[in-house]
Amino acid sequence: VGSGRLTGRHVLVTAGPTEEPIDPVRVIANRSSGKQGFAIAEAAAMAGARVTLIAGPVSLPTPAGVARIDVGTADQMLAAVEAALPADVAILVAAVADWKVKPSSIKLKKSDGPPALQFAPNPDILATLANHPDRPTLLIGFAAETNDVVANATTKRKTKGADWIVANDVSGDVMGGARNQVHLITDDGSDNWPEASKADVAGRLIDRISQEFA
Numbered sequence: 001v002g003s004g005r006l007t008g009r010h011v012l013v014t015a016g017p018t019e020e021p022i023d024p025v026r027v028i029a030n031r032s033s034g035k036q037g038f039a040i041a042e043a044a045a046m047a048g049a050r051v052t053l054i055a056g057p058v059s060l061p062t063p064a065g066v067a068r069i070d071v072g073t074a075d076q077m078l079a080a081v082e083a084a085l086p087a088d089v090a091i092l093v094a095a096v097a098d099w100k101v102k103p104s105s106i107k108l109k110k111s112d113g114p115p116a117l118q119f120a121p122n123p124d125i126l127a128t129l130a131n132h133p134d135r136p137t138l139l140i141g142f143a144a145e146t147n148d149v150v151a152n153a154t155t156k157r158k159t160k161g162a163d164w165i166v167a168n169d170v171s172g173d174v175m176g177g178a179r180n181q182v183h184l185i186t187d188d189g190s191d192n193w194p195e196a197s198k199a200d201v202a203g204r205l206i207d208r209i210s211q212e213f214a
């Protein structure tokens with residue numbers, strides 16, 4: 001305690017999927033185990049940071065030294081993120097649902113046939129933070145891509161207003177798996193990191209963040 005490289009810094013991490021209710025028993029969600037985000041929260045805590053981890057529905061234990069807030073929907077995740085500001089670093093790893101529906105208060109009956117769902121857009125938490133009066137000093141987004149990974153992520157860094165984007169190729173079995181291969185996109189260009197465990201990717205990212213604050 002007290003001597004880590006990120007001591008005195010507040011690091012905010014979002015992780016896991018969000019879940020949008022359709023009715024009391026059905027949801028729309030993204031595929032996300034939360035493993036990479038939880039590994040990053042753990043690595044930040046080990047580096048001495050005060051860590052707030054805002055997690056969608058996942059079945060993972062809370063890393064030691066991390067303050068965890070569980071949420072369901074994207075709107076709840078955004079509210080929890082804004083309530084946790086200010087932060088020195090925000091790392092938005094969560095796979096947020098892009099759309100929500102107005103949920104039915106009673107269970108839809110299968111016998112009534114397929115429901116005509118009316119979708120409305122969810123808030124973009126990363127873009128909201130980029131334009132926030134309390135914008136984190138270092139704002140980092142993730143980008144899961146299946147093709148043209150670096151090109152798409154480089155565009156995303158600009159359009160979303162993030163400082164860095166960690167881009168990963170999810171055309172393989174990254175989702176739910178233990179390993180990851182990422183590219184770090186900054187204003188200096190892109191750095192291709194070797195395939196590694198999610199813990200090692202997290203450690204390397206926290207090292208890189210610590211250099212930024214050194």
Ligand code: C5P
Nearest residue numbers: 092093094096123124125126141142143
């Ligand atoms: O646009 P896309 O979903 O590919 O962007 C991914 C990045 O944006 C991730 O960092 C993700 O956590 C964040 N995001 C967000 N809020 C959304 C959608 C994505 O914070 N509604």
